[in-house]
Amino acid sequence: MARPARADSEGMTLRARASRQQTGESFPEAVAQWRLTLRTEVKTTSSLPTSVFHARDATLEAMLAASTEAMLARLQTPSRAANPGAAAVAGQRLERIGVAELQALPLLLRAGGDRPPRIDDHARTEAIGVLADAALGADEAAAATAAELLQERFGIGAGGDRDADAAQLRQHLSAALPADAAGGPALAAIAHAVVDAVAARTAASPAPA
Amino acid sequence: MILGAAAQLRHEAVVAFAHAFVIAALNRQVHDRDSRWVADSLADVVTALRTAEAIGVDLPLMLQCSDDRLHHDGESLDGPSLQARSLLRRCAERGVAMLAFRRGLDAAEVNRLLDLLLLRRNVDALTRCNRDAALTALGIRNVDITLRSVGDPANRRAAIDPEARALHNYQELAEALQHNHGLALRDLELTIDETAAAIERTLADFDEPSHLLALATQDDVDRFTVGHSVRVALLALQVARRMGATRDQLVRVGSAALLHDIGKSKVPQDVLFKQGPLDAAERAAMMQHPRNGAAILLEQREGVDLAAVGAAFCHHMGPTGAGYPDAVAPVRPGGISRLVRVCDVFEALTSIRPYKRALTPIEAYAVMFRDIGEFDPSWLRAFVRTIGLFPDGTRVRLTDGALAVVRSQTTCPEQPIVQLLTGAGDATLAPGQPDHFTIGDTVDGDTLRIASIETQERCVEVPDLDVPPAPTAADACLPGFGPCGAPAHGG
Structure with missing residues (x-):
């Protein structure tokens, strides 16, 4: 049907x-x-x-x-002889796939030698990056929650020493960068800005000791 | 069931009408009664009824309502039923067995009918002694409502039939998501716990995955891209389960996948459903949905799994964080986001969109491997090997001209187990002739392979896929993937 x-x-x-x-x-x-x-x-x-x-x-x-x-x-x-898929319906795009691309699939599936993926891979790095982005850029409620979570779950801004916190955060954030990228001063500035934002938003409710 | 062409057109007209009615009910539950969205969808119901009549559907057009589906002429309308759960529940509360729509129906009358079916204050309006008075009072003249007989076991299949349970689960996922999209649209607190509970209940029946995945191929109403999100969640659950995820992890994967597009509730619908290409401003609005989604989830007082926040934010990012949104701080997507991205793109490629046709799965994989840098390759490979180059249910033509359907996967994705529907050269199968075999096996001296995939609208030729002689170490390390030719674990 x-x-x-x-x-x-x-x-x-x-x-x-x-x-x-x-x-x-x-x-x-x-x-x-x-x-x-x-x-x-x-x-x-x-x-x-x-x-x-x-x-x-x-x-x-x-x-x-x-x-x-x-x-x-x-x-x-459908005709078995013809391949109607080759003629796209006008107005509706149909991606062209080469025969060689289809033929390569079995080998591509076996290539790489990658280890099996894991559900929790990079979870910490992702969370810190997303929360840092939200702490700096999201609207008020989301930014406040992001700041709280950075402090409560990852200890960012919990120590009272902003330079130390920024250095720690920079280290976390640099894990998201390619191995050959250090991040440099720009990353340091971002880390400081996030720590400042966390401090400002969590000032009224300091983290538990 | 095989229908003649004219009967097929009539069937499609009925399905289109049922879709329109379900959309109107969904719009009434999300938007104001007199909003533009409701008005447009009411007009669509009237148009669909007129179209059905013009195509030759007998009026009154009758929709029967069981507890889990809409039917017409005793045939289940599965596509429209997928997101009709709340409508069907309200019909059940009111004892509605059938709605019969007559010529002369107008949009205002449909709206009054929905008042009767959806509003809490009208829950008792359709008792046998009240029905006629209620219809008269509301000015409903062109819809007949038949009530259920006392003790009518409208839902008797649900307890015993895996297919019915799968439909129920799909509807539950869709309803949970639909509800949350509506809440997000109005800046209200989401019901995250209910979403997780819906995933939990789905997992209880996930030993019958083929039924759920079969539903995932049904066209449903793509309101708020709900159908897309449910399909992505089902695919992600399949792959995660295959990769050995624990039950807690599966709930997290399912919830994250189901909510990954929640940010689209903040994208203007004119943009979200625009038929043509987006202009720069519209594209910018659309590209905000990952950030909006993360913000919506962060704003929930109950708290939400950070993996769901991450998936909402990162599902348009490659493994290095390239893509969008352009994050202020460096972001590297986590495992769940990477899996959701693969499922998201695959679902999009294999779905019909206003501007494009649907690719078959094997074509979609070719496109995805063409842009392998966009994906985590290990998740992409795990996905393909779980779902299969030729997923279960695919109709294929073999090199000897026989028609077959893929029944299950083996550890070699290019060598599924098929069931013959016809013999060589399309001949009728002889009684007693073996009809199940593995692609690549030798039958009567011939090594049969798949020559083409036959979909409803296309016939896609499949080239000879080289079969490597032995699995590599990489194969062996993937859980559930053993040596070539063995049935896939759990597949």
Whole structure:
């Protein structure tokens, strides 16, 4: 069964939208849209009842319906010979993948020799970096929480010696940098700014001894 | 089930109507009754009904409501049901068995119907003796409401059917996330504990992962990108479980993945769902969502796992911190963020978007390996080996012309176990003919491989994938990945 149409932000299905825009719709979609448009236009532009425009001959209508269904069914069956995916639907991008890229996948999966990933890898480094960013840049409530967490969980700003705290934080932050990058004065300045922010925001509630 | 083309179009029109109705109900629960978002979605319900009628759906269009799904003509509408949990719950509270929508329905009437179905004060309005009076009082003339019989066991499947339990779990995740997005939008306290509890309950049934992952392929209403986030969470849980994560770790992974896009609740919806390319200002607004997400989570009084804050902040960053947001302090993403990033990109590549078509998983992997620096390679490899180059359920054409479906994975991702649907050259399978075998095995002197992947809209040719003769030391060190050809552990 075909995937049901996805509704977009305006509630119109993507299929209907694609058809309305006349951009690369499939034949059955175009037929459905044509029928809808025709009936809508008849209703809005003619005072005659819609039934006037229906086929009068029930046998003819049944034959037409049967032959159309058969045609649509054939069109909906993917061809094994062709690769319809190679032709992107107009208006909808389709990433091009080279044969060589697919062929390389099994070897790529075995390359690297990396150790198995772990859930808690770099967790501390990530947390300190994200909290430092929030302490400096987030809105009031988030910045205050970030400052508290830096102090409570990582001891930043808990010692009372801002230079020592900044040096400690700089060491933590430098773990996020590539091995050959020291961080330099810029990192030191960031560490000082974070320690100052933590001190300012936690002044009213000093950390427990 | 195989439908004729015309019947398929009618079915899609019914699904589109059900989607529109679910979206309208979701909008009513998040936005003001008379807001623009509600008005737009109500108009969409009316449009969808008219479209359905024009395509040939018989009116009144009937939606049956069980406790866990919407149905039409006895057929389950799984996609629209995925995010319909709160609507269905309210229908159940009111004893609603079926809604029948007639020609003449207008947007205001749909809104009044939602008053009846959603507002707490109307919970008793639909008793048998009150129903007609309630419908008259609210001016609902074009919707018939059928009530359940006394003792109707509408949810009897849930207790016994893994598929029904999987749907229930998916709905619960979606509802928890939907609720939190709505709270974040209004600067209210999130219900983080409920989210973690929903993950816990999902894990209880996670021994049936195929049912959950099958639901992850359903098109649902992507309100606030909820469907995307639920799918990312399910993928992340699969991989983390395969990598030996403890139960506590799984709850943390699931919660972080589910909430990774919470910052999008602060992105204007005009930008979030824009059909065309974003301009510079819109792009800047969109690129704020990781920082916004971290801030939203930090503001929760209850406190939130720092891994979830990290994943919200870092899920658009590569392993070195490159990407966005442009952090003030150096940031190196942690393990959970790296996993969420892989799942996030994979889900995006394999989903339909207004501007792009869906890639098959193997194509998505090729794109991701093309940009390997964007990902932690160890997490990317673990992901591919867990989900498979040809995930379970993929329909494939073999080199002898037979059609088959992938049933399970082995330790070699390019060699899944398949079940034949037809014989060589598309011939009918002979009775008693073995129908399960591993790709790469020799059958009647032929070594069969996968020639193409057949999706509903595309046929993707698969080249001959070289099969290395023996696993490397790297294979051996990944938990659950043994020598080539063995069934995958837990897969």
